[in-house]
Amino acid sequence: MSQPDPLLPSNLFGEIDPPQRLLMGPGPVNAHPRVLRAMSADLLGQFDPEMTGYMNQVMALYRPIFGTANRWTMLVDGTARAGIEAALVSLVAPGDRVLVVNFGRFGLLLTEILGRIGAVIETVDAPWGQVVPMDAIAAAIERTAPKLVATIHGDTSTTMAQPLNGLGALCHAAGALLYVDATATIGGMELATDRWGADIVTGGLQKCLGGPSGSAPITISDRAAEVIFARRHTEAGIRMAELADGAGPRIGSNYFDLAMIMDYWSDKRLNHHTEATTMLYGARECARLMLGEGLEARYARHAAAGRAMTAGLRAMGLTVFGDDAHRMTNVTGVFIPEGVEGEAIRTMMREAFEIEIGTAFGPLSGKIWRIGAMGYNAARHKVLITLNALESCLRREGFALAPGAAVDAAMEAWSRV
Amino acid sequence: MSQPDPLLPSNLFGEIDPPQRLLMGPGPVNAHPRVLRAMSADLLGQFDPEMTGYMNQVMALYRPIFGTANRWTMLVDGTARAGIEAALVSLVAPGDRVLVVNFGRFGLLLTEILGRIGAVIETVDAPWGQVVPMDAIAAAIERTAPKLVATIHGDTSTTMAQPLNGLGALCHAAGALLYVDATATIGGMELATDRWGADIVTGGLQKCLGGPSGSAPITISDRAAEVIFARRHTEAGIRMAELADGAGPRIGSNYFDLAMIMDYWSDKRLNHHTEATTMLYGARECARLMLGEGLEARYARHAAAGRAMTAGLRAMGLTVFGDDAHRMTNVTGVFIPEGVEGEAIRTMMREAFEIEIGTAFGPLSGKIWRIGAMGYNAARHKVLITLNALESCLRREGFALAPGAAVDAAMEAWSRV
Numbered sequence: 001m002s003q004p005d006p007l008l009p010s011n012l013f014g015e016i017d018p019p020q021r022l023l024m025g026p027g028p029v030n031a032h033p034r035v036l037r038a039m040s041a042d043l044l045g046q047f048d049p050e051m052t053g054y055m056n057q058v059m060a061l062y063r064p065i066f067g068t069a070n071r072w073t074m075l076v077d078g079t080a081r082a083g084i085e086a087a088l089v090s091l092v093a094p095g096d097r098v099l100v101v102n103f104g105r106f107g108l109l110l111t112e113i114l115g116r117i118g119a120v121i122e123t124v125d126a127p128w129g130q131v132v133p134m135d136a137i138a139a140a141i142e143r144t145a146p147k148l149v150a151t152i153h154g155d156t157s158t159t160m161a162q163p164l165n166g167l168g169a170l171c172h173a174a175g176a177l178l179y180v181d182a183t184a185t186i187g188g189m190e191l192a193t194d195r196w197g198a199d200i201v202t203g204g205l206q207k208c209l210g211g212p213s214g215s216a217p218i219t220i221s222d223r224a225a226e227v228i229f230a231r232r233h234t235e236a237g238i239r240m241a242e243l244a245d246g247a248g249p250r251i252g253s254n255y256f257d258l259a260m261i262m263d264y265w266s267d268k269r270l271n272h273h274t275e276a277t278t279m280l281y282g283a284r285e286c287a288r289l290m291l292g293e294g295l296e297a298r299y300a301r302h303a304a305a306g307r308a309m310t311a312g313l314r315a316m317g318l319t320v321f322g323d324d325a326h327r328m329t330n331v332t333g334v335f336i337p338e339g340v341e342g343e344a345i346r347t348m349m350r351e352a353f354e355i356e357i358g359t360a361f362g363p364l365s366g367k368i369w370r371i372g373a374m375g376y377n378a379a380r381h382k383v384l385i386t387l388n389a390l391e392s393c394l395r396r397e398g399f400a401l402a403p404g405a406a407v408d409a410a411m412e413a414w415s416r417v
Numbered sequence: 418m419s420q421p422d423p424l425l426p427s428n429l430f431g432e433i434d435p436p437q438r439l440l441m442g443p444g445p446v447n448a449h450p451r452v453l454r455a456m457s458a459d460l461l462g463q464f465d466p467e468m469t470g471y472m473n474q475v476m477a478l479y480r481p482i483f484g485t486a487n488r489w490t491m492l493v494d495g496t497a498r499a500g501i502e503a504a505l506v507s508l509v510a511p512g513d514r515v516l517v518v519n520f521g522r523f524g525l526l527l528t529e530i531l532g533r534i535g536a537v538i539e540t541v542d543a544p545w546g547q548v549v550p551m552d553a554i555a556a557a558i559e560r561t562a563p564k565l566v567a568t569i570h571g572d573t574s575t576t577m578a579q580p581l582n583g584l585g586a587l588c589h590a591a592g593a594l595l596y597v598d599a600t601a602t603i604g605g606m607e608l609a610t611d612r613w614g615a616d617i618v619t620g621g622l623q624k625c626l627g628g629p630s631g632s633a634p635i636t637i638s639d640r641a642a643e644v645i646f647a648r649r650h651t652e653a654g655i656r657m658a659e660l661a662d663g664a665g666p667r668i669g670s671n672y673f674d675l676a677m678i679m680d681y682w683s684d685k686r687l688n689h690h691t692e693a694t695t696m697l698y699g700a701r702e703c704a705r706l707m708l709g710e711g712l713e714a715r716y717a718r719h720a721a722a723g724r725a726m727t728a729g730l731r732a733m734g735l736t737v738f739g740d741d742a743h744r745m746t747n748v749t750g751v752f753i754p755e756g757v758e759g760e761a762i763r764t765m766m767r768e769a770f771e772i773e774i775g776t777a778f779g780p781l782s783g784k785i786w787r788i789g790a791m792g793y794n795a796a797r798h799k800v801l802i803t804l805n806a807l808e809s810c811l812r813r814e815g816f817a818l819a820p821g822a823a824v825d826a827a828m829e830a831w832s833r834v
Contacts, residue, residue, distance in 0.1 A: 018460075043440065045773045078672065081671070089670075212694055214631060237526060237779055252533050254526070274623055279629075
């Protein structure tokens with residue numbers, strides 16, 4: 001062409017070449033290189049026996065990660081939030097009463113999603129920085145008689161981890177199901193789906209599993225699957241004789257219809273959306289890395305990283321946010337000290353050290369930073385490098401601290417049991 | 418541990434190593450190696466200026482691909498179907514009347530998604546293998562006075578491509594918006610969003626764009642954006658003063674709320690889900706490949722591949738399915754000849770030649786194969802290899818044909834203008 005097309009960008013932009021940032025915020029974090037390499041494998045057709053074989057492997061690999069024997073353990077094709085919405089829209093019909101255990105932004109997100117579904121929403125709340133006591137949840141269940149109790153496991157907005165032992169039994173005794181959002185803990189803190197008695201648990205790859213955002217692991221109990229299959233309404237274009245429609249109300253979303261997604265992941269191999277194969281390869285490699293490391297070793301590594309980060313921040317003279325007894329192991333909230341500009345420090349961290357730490361939301365916005373050590377980044381050297389960099393930035397902003405104390409405290413804390 | 422954990426798989430399964438299949442079905446197809454390599458780049462935080470810079474590049478790169486100057490041109494984080502649902506749930510409120518132009522399975526899918534949204538659905542239909550005449554659509558618009566007209570551009574279930582010139586003007590004159598699902602044509606047949614007058618067009622990577630499934634390019638006219646922003650209800654956890662709620666009914670999905678997604682892709686950088694960065698890198702590389710090749714060359718290559726495949730199949734003595742005047746260029750339906758077992762041929766193609774061709778849905782199930790040549794696979798040698806393999810399989814099943822005729826006809830047709 002003699003004339004450049006006016007719709008074309010003046011150049012095609014360069015080859016992808018992001019700066020090598022160390023992502024020590026509340027997630028996403030850097031993916032493990034093995035995960036990214038696995039994602040460059042060639043594609044397969046969605047019903048190819050090799051593809052469905054990989055799908056079956058993914059189901060087996062994620063069961064121990066969720067701490068479950070649930071048959072229905074698979075992936076939702078979207079980010080972690082897609083898994084949350086799939087769980088809620090498939091379980092909850094308009095007018096159903098749902099109790100949300102709310103102790104941070106992601107509890108609010110559950111109410112937000114449920115509101116759009118048309119649920120009647122009850123909440124039992126804790127102030128940001130605390131968790132909800134089990135007896136308060138029990139009283140709220142008795143008071144509200146919900147069909148579903150929905151909670152976050154670890155809420156990165158407050159860095160708190162809600163204790164869940166015994167909650168499933170409470171729910172089931174009251175005729176309710178239990179949903180748990182484990183986006184921020186899967187791969188870093190123990191998930192005990194079966195011991196908790198949770199009916200659906202969902203996660204994401206982009207935090208402690210050390211993968212990219214875009215695939216949401218999910219596990220579904222037989223009890224929950226029964227509720228969902230009672231709402232099965234297969235698409236007109238692809239009905240099969242063996243997929244009878246259920247008597248329950250149709251699920252409000254097609255893409256997030258877990259009945260159809262389970263039928264795709266079963267031997268029926270119902271055609272639904274085209275599986276996101278590259279993300280599935282990545283999710284599979286995340287799981288292989290985790291099982292290869294060992295669950296106990298994995299959780300201990302995250303605990304050591306969190307312990308070291310917290311000790312280092314305190315040795316710098318900073319005040320850690322929230323209830324010590326219920327802190328997530330993989331992300332630490334820390335108050336921005338008086339006289340220090342929080343965003344200036346974050347910018348200096350990024351520009352001088354290529355390290356990202358997190359800002360905060362809502363009532364904590366401008367008050368705390370959130371510093372994570374998740375997945376591939378839950379490593380001693382990355383904790384130490386981050387602490388040293390933060391020390392430098394604070395020092396250059398005029399904050400008085402004891403040089404070197406953070407690294408010393410972190411090294412000591414890493415090894416402590 | 419002395420005892421293996423009973424929940425752990427007995428081994429961790431092997432490293433990812435799929436067979437090298439040539440995917441010549443209706444999609445997904447093999448991704449271009451450059452796309453897969455781009456996806457192994459390191460991750461970035463979701464508000465990192467380098468990340469938001471890549472997002473802005475993606476917006477610029479997809480405008481010419483959609484044939485639009487629309488500001489709101491971006492990605493939905495999910496498969497192509499996620500893009501469809503995001504468009505429909507963001508535009509349509511319960512009780513809104515929608516006219517679906519229905520000529521195959523994916524028209525049925527639109528009605529299916531709309532039914533779950535609570536729309537009042539009208540259809541104007543063509544038998545499978547034909548398209549809907551423009552005057553029939555005009556009459557249906559007049560009869561039904563819809564708020565939205567929704568259509569498929571190319572429906573792979575029937576291999577038909579619906580003509581869309583003039584449809585936007587018809588819709589707008591009647592006060593309706595126009596939605597087009599271009600999943601199966603984007604990157605292979607010309608999209609002319611602005612010339613058609615389409616208000617939202619969505620696509621996917623896994624067909625003619627030569628990428629993996631899992632990201633859905635979307636473009637939204639200012640007219641449609643206004644309708645969507647009137648339904649803006651930002652989440653409680655992240656409200657900003659400059660994001661006033663609209664007076665319209667809240668959008669029925671959080672994940673697919675295009676108002677919030679546009680606010681994330683704008684300078685406001687509203688926190689919504691964590692962007693699927695690796696898929697974004699892939700989508701960006703798909704676009705760079707396409708613009709580097711040139712739009713006209715790209716469409717001509719797909720047209721040549723479709724022409725060659727069709728000519729080859731006919732020279733083998735097979736009958737091509739559907740209306741010749743409205744055939745998609747990138748996928749061909751062909752009748753399974755009498756006395757030949759369709760699935761046996763597909764299995765032989767896969768096992769002996771590592772080539773996948775497609776089966777069919779609904780009324781065409783067991784009657785036709787669907788053979789594609791899309792994206793990275795819209796190449797002369799892949800068409801020839803596929804035709805030779807199919808010839809071998811048919812010959813071995815006892816079907817009488819003129820050996821070599823298919824390749825001769827395809828080579829001739831490839832070069833014809």
